[in-house]
Amino acid sequence: MSDRRRPTSAAQCLSIHRLAVSLSLLAMILMPWGGTFLAEAGFQEDPVDHDPQTVSALSRMDLEELMKVEIVSLAKTPRPLSESPAAVFVISQEDIRRSGVTSIPEALRMAPGINVARVDSNKWAITARGFNDRYSSKLLVMIDGRTIYTPFFAGVYWELQDYALEDIDRIEVIRGPGGSLWGANAVNGVINIITKKSHQTQGALASLAVGSEEAVGTVRYGGKIGDEFHFRVFGKGFNRDTNAATGGAHDDWRAGRLGMRADWQISPSDTLTFHGGYSDGQAGDRVTIPRLGIPFGTQTVNEDNYLSSHNMLANWSHAFSHGSTTQLRFYYDQYRRDSLAIGERITTYDVDFQHHLPLPYGHTVVWGLGYRLMTDQFRTSDAITMARPERNIPLYSAFIQDEISLIPKRLFLTMGSKFLHNVFTGFEVQPSGRLLWRATDDHSLWLSVSHAVRTPDRFREDATINVAGGPIPGGGPISILNNTQLRSERVIAYELGYRGQFTPQLAIDLATFYNNYDRLIYSRRASLLSTQHANTAEGHTAGVEVAAEWQPITWWTLRPAFTYQHTHISGPSIGTQPFANREGTSPNHQLSLQSRLTWEQWEFDAWYRYVERLPTRNVPGYHTLDVRIGWHLSRSLSIDAIGQNLLDKTHTEFRTTSGGTQPTDVQRAGLVRLTWRY
Amino acid sequence: MIGCITLCILWMSAPGWAQLSGESVLKAAFLYHFAKFVEWPEEALPRESDPFTICVIGEPRMAEAASQFVKDKQIHGRTVVARAATSVTDIEGCHLLFVDATVRQMEKLRAISDSTSPVLTVGESDRFLSHGGMIKLFVEDGKLRFAISPQAAERAQLKISSKLLALGKITGRP
Numbered sequence: 001m002s003d004r005r006r007p008t009s010a011a012q013c014l015s016i017h018r019l020a021v022s023l024s025l026l027a028m029i030l031m032p033w034g035g036t037f038l039a040e041a042g043f044q045e046d047p048v049d050h051d052p053q054t055v056s057a058l059s060r061m062d063l064e065e066l067m068k069v070e071i072v073s074l075a076k077t078p079r080p081l082s083e084s085p086a087a088v089f090v091i092s093q094e095d096i097r098r099s100g101v102t103s104i105p106e107a108l109r110m111a112p113g114i115n116v117a118r119v120d121s122n123k124w125a126i127t128a129r130g131f132n133d134r135y136s137s138k139l140l141v142m143i144d145g146r147t148i149y150t151p152f153f154a155g156v157y158w159e160l161q162d163y164a165l166e167d168i169d170r171i172e173v174i175r176g177p178g179g180s181l182w183g184a185n186a187v188n189g190v191i192n193i194i195t196k197k198s199h200q201t202q203g204a205l206a207s208l209a210v211g212s213e214e215a216v217g218t219v220r221y222g223g224k225i226g227d228e229f230h231f232r233v234f235g236k237g238f239n240r241d242t243n244a245a246t247g248g249a250h251d252d253w254r255a256g257r258l259g260m261r262a263d264w265q266i267s268p269s270d271t272l273t274f275h276g277g278y279s280d281g282q283a284g285d286r287v288t289i290p291r292l293g294i295p296f297g298t299q300t301v302n303e304d305n306y307l308s309s310h311n312m313l314a315n316w317s318h319a320f321s322h323g324s325t326t327q328l329r330f331y332y333d334q335y336r337r338d339s340l341a342i343g344e345r346i347t348t349y350d351v352d353f354q355h356h357l358p359l360p361y362g363h364t365v366v367w368g369l370g371y372r373l374m375t376d377q378f379r380t381s382d383a384i385t386m387a388r389p390e391r392n393i394p395l396y397s398a399f400i401q402d403e404i405s406l407i408p409k410r411l412f413l414t415m416g417s418k419f420l421h422n423v424f425t426g427f428e429v430q431p432s433g434r435l436l437w438r439a440t441d442d443h444s445l446w447l448s449v450s451h452a453v454r455t456p457d458r459f460r461e462d463a464t465i466n467v468a469g470g471p472i473p474g475g476g477p478i479s480i481l482n483n484t485q486l487r488s489e490r491v492i493a494y495e496l497g498y499r500g501q502f503t504p505q506l507a508i509d510l511a512t513f514y515n516n517y518d519r520l521i522y523s524r525r526a527s528l529l530s531t532q533h534a535n536t537a538e539g540h541t542a543g544v545e546v547a548a549e550w551q552p553i554t555w556w557t558l559r560p561a562f563t564y565q566h567t568h569i570s571g572p573s574i575g576t577q578p579f580a581n582r583e584g585t586s587p588n589h590q591l592s593l594q595s596r597l598t599w600e601q602w603e604f605d606a607w608y609r610y611v612e613r614l615p616t617r618n619v620p621g622y623h624t625l626d627v628r629i630g631w632h633l634s635r636s637l638s639i640d641a642i643g644q645n646l647l648d649k650t651h652t653e654f655r656t657t658s659g660g661t662q663p664t665d666v667q668r669a670g671l672v673r674l675t676w677r678y
Numbered sequence: 679m680i681g682c683i684t685l686c687i688l689w690m691s692a693p694g695w696a697q698l699s700g701e702s703v704l705k706a707a708f709l710y711h712f713a714k715f716v717e718w719p720e721e722a723l724p725r726e727s728d729p730f731t732i733c734v735i736g737e738p739r740m741a742e743a744a745s746q747f748v749k750d751k752q753i754h755g756r757t758v759v760a761r762a763a764t765s766v767t768d769i770e771g772c773h774l775l776f777v778d779a780t781v782r783q784m785e786k787l788r789a790i791s792d793s794t795s796p797v798l799t800v801g802e803s804d805r806f807l808s809h810g811g812m813i814k815l816f817v818e819d820g821k822l823r824f825a826i827s828p829q830a831a832e833r834a835q836l837k838i839s840s841k842l843l844a845l846g847k848i849t850g851r852p
Contacts, residue, residue: 066822
């Protein structure tokens with residue numbers, strides 16, 4: 001708990017308390033049925049997706065006809081992601097539930113190769129394979145195919161992103177360049193958040209988590225109209241307390257969100273999917289902004305950032321009888337973020353077409369075209385000025401990829417490239433080649449070489465940041481200047497990976513990488529008081545990521561994940577600050593160990609994490625432990641007791657100067673969660 | 679216990695394995711037809727009211743697919759139910775047992791194949807038949823195929839119709 005609590009949150013706590021009482025009454029009513037609830041498997045999951053059209057079509061066939069059905073024509077994806085020649089880690093719904101996390105960023109801590117650092121209560125710095133920052137820019141993040149990084153600085157405002165966690169099907173975490181399929185900015189990784197299909201979320205769900213640091217409530221209802229149209233709507237609201245900081249923190253956070261999804265099976269071969277979302281919230285910040293008048297310098301003020309967003313996505317997929325599939329997707333997304341330093345309103349329109357085409361002689365081709373228009377409007381301040389406060393930024397893209405089965409079921413070669421045209425650097429090509437060798441059914445090796453780019457963004461292209469009022473009268477402020485001559489950052493990535501299933505109880509996934517960067521965008525001195533964004537640095541990162549799953553006994557699973565990475569970047573020093581200071585923003589070593597015990601309707605879970613120090617940021621390393629006890633009272637009701645960050649009272653995870661945000665310390669927390677399904 | 683199963687199943691499916699739902703339904707359709715072409719001894723289905731039970735070990739989605747496929751269908755004049763089974767020791771009341779490709783515990787399977795209880799065993803692993811299984815499902819040229827070991831079925835007092843034998847590949851157990 002922090003030193004500061006607002007009357008509004010107290011009022012909310014009261015109403016939440018009332019809800020908790022009625023939920024516990026409900027629990028008592030439902031208790032008598034507790035005995036039989038385990039009769040069916042999968043009690044903790046929503047029913048799984050089985051296309052009613054497929055069932056009825058196959059029901060009409062006799063065995064001889066069934067033997068003529070091509071499996072690939074039934075499949076949306078030709079091969080499970082876990083067998084692809086890339087460093088992939090999938091966080092399932094079960095993983096999210098049993099880790100006890102209450103937000104998407106916290107769930108990402110499970111993935112090897114990903115560094116998640118909480119800057120304050122509502123801000124995160126998240127990266128894959130080095131270069132972490134609150135405004136880290138080399139990661140592509142999507143929810144159901146909608147890109148959620150902001151074109152402003154090509155990073156993610158994690159405080160704007162959320163979903164009903166119970167309705168997330170999985171989070172696919174792909175480290176390494178995903179350029180050939182996913183486009184620019186997938187330089188170091190792609191995070192794909194995929195929500196459940198509507199027919200997997202039929203019925204009502206209510207969950208309420210109340211604890212020392214936060215209160216989160218989610219309500220969802222899923223229904224159907226006829227057999228072909230399924231939908232769900234959800235609402236989620238939360239209120240989060242401040243973290244800890246000397247002198248007090250001002251980073252409490254509250255937000256509400258509404259969302260919907262509908263899946264419409266128009267015909268056996270056509271599916272239409274709609275998504276919609278709206279959110280509104282307020283996130284506190286203690287921020288240092290320049291004082292351009294007398295006395296010159298900086299000032300630190302408390303403020304509340306206003307956050308809102310709305311979006312809409314439609315996706316039409318069609319399956320042809322010869323086995324190829326097409327997908328046409330359109331989305332609209334707008335977010336607003338208002339802070340003292342800058343007000344942003346950014347609208348994105350995006351249309352994408354994809355064609356997946358199995359061809360003879362073992363070829364499978366996927367190609368696509370895309371167009372995106374980003375329009376923005378900024379309110380500037382003494383802290384940030386924009387060379388052009390409004391701008392339309394179009395982006396054209398195309399990709400083609402061919403997967404060739406060189407030796408059936410054993411050796412696969414994937415080659416492809418993404419092509420894009422953007423306003424900042426013009427035409428860019430991002431090719432990649434991947435080889436997968438399945439030595440046996442249980443052991444496979446893969447390797448890849450790829451080239452990817454991170455194009456300059458609106459911020460570095462047009463924004464000037466005033467860091468502080470200048471010490472010399474008439475000399476202007478100390479500032480970081482925009483640069484319209486920036487070129488794309490480039491990387492050539494070499495990856496080698498291995499996956500092995502040693503016994504039915506032990507599986508290991510290992511990935512290694514060496515990334516060679518050049519034209520990295522850092523800064524150079526522009527005048528006595530100012531620096532400027534420039535392609536001044538180059539360097540490399542290298543690392544090893546290991547994830548394993550071991551089930552010593554049927555009711556006990558251990559999931560260790562280990563990450564080692566090393567960064568070396570060189571560039572000109574600026575003033576007295578040597579360049580090496582830029583390297584230590586990601587830890588060299590990270591360790592995560594999850595233990596999951598299941599006994600009848602009880603679950604006992606523990607999650608230990610170690611993150612090494614960030615020497616140049618003066619952040620010490622930390623050990624931490626989360627525990628969860630879950631109890632399925634009945635088929636429809638479960639209760640979790642969750643303890644987070646138990647090993648210390650507070651710890652620092654990140655310090656950043658970007659954005660002027662005061663970093664605060666993560667606190668030990670306790671939480672009780674009730675989940676009710678009907 | 680079922681929590682355990684879910685855990686085992688989650689384990690066996692490599693992290694995040696997205697079993698293709700269409701493929702699961704297709705396999706369920708095969709299971710349904712196999713059951714129609716096999717005769718069970720009377721003691722296996724003593725009462726008219728007993729449902730014909732399909733048990734599935736492996737991916738939860740497979741049990742779910744089978745359950746949806748057999749809804750409102752009949753086998754040998756009986757209603758059909760499909761359920762997930764924890765392990766080969768949890769097959770009380772099962773008439774057909776399907777062990778999907780994610781399951782590799784062959785030792786256990788051998789234990790039941792050595793018994794003579796009338797359970798039709800269908801599996802996907804390469805060595806399924808040599809471990810005493812009766813029907814092996816496999817993919818050939820992108821289509822589902824099956825191989826039958828009539829001896830294994832005979833030992834369990836199951837009679838496989840000649841039509842099914844004609845459609846499948848017949849292998850003898852050494």
